[in-house]
Amino acid sequence: MDEFMAAAVEEARLSAAEKGYPIGSVVVRDGTIVGRGRNRFLQTGDPTTHAEMEAIRDAARNAAGEVDTLLNGATVYTTMMPCEMCAGAIIRFGIARVVVGETQTYTDAGTRTLMARQDIEVAVLEDPACIQLVENYLQAYPEWAQLMRARTRRRLNL
Numbered sequence: 001m002d003e004f005m006a007a008a009v010e011e012a013r014l015s016a017a018e019k020g021y022p023i024g025s026v027v028v029r030d031g032t033i034v035g036r037g038r039n040r041f042l043q044t045g046d047p048t049t050h051a052e053m054e055a056i057r058d059a060a061r062n063a064a065g066e067v068d069t070l071l072n073g074a075t076v077y078t079t080m081m082p083c084e085m086c087a088g089a090i091i092r093f094g095i096a097r098v099v100v101g102e103t104q105t106y107t108d109a110g111t112r113t114l115m116a117r118q119d120i121e122v123a124v125l126e127d128p129a130c131i132q133l134v135e136n137y138l139q140a141y142p143e144w145a146q147l148m149r150a151r152t153r154r155r156l157n158l
């Protein structure tokens with residue numbers, strides 16, 4: 001696993017340690033991590049605090065004045081295929097590439113196609129460590145499996 005996906009996995013582990021969903025993300029620009037985030041929906045009650053959104057917010061906070069162009073050409077690493085909201089933010093802010101840890105535990109709901117149609121390069125690793133993060137969580141919190149199954153029934157009409 002490369003250092004950037006390893007950093008995203010570390011964020012996911014931090015969330016799991018907080019009893020949150022084990023999803024992590026980092027934003028990389030010019031070979032450097034400029035933003036880090038983890039899903040904090042359960043921790044904060046804010047449904048927009050997905051890992052990718054949090055990493056983008058962190059990158060913007062760190063940008064000091066160049067927010068408009070900060071993400072142009074950046075790469076987002078995320079342990080799981082982005083949802084519709086995060087894919088929208090990735091498109092909106094000019095991110096060039098998305099590296100996805102796995103798509104086994106959460107079907108992409110059409111977001112892979114959505115991003116690819118906007119000329120965003122999407123690389124899927126199917127990394128066993130990323131899959132294990134979610135499987136461990138599902139064992140500890142089986143009610144989440146029910147929520148995920150409900151969500152995967154919804155799919156973008158592309």
Ligand SMILES: [Zn+2]
Nearest residue numbers: 050083085086
């Ligand atoms: Zn999301």
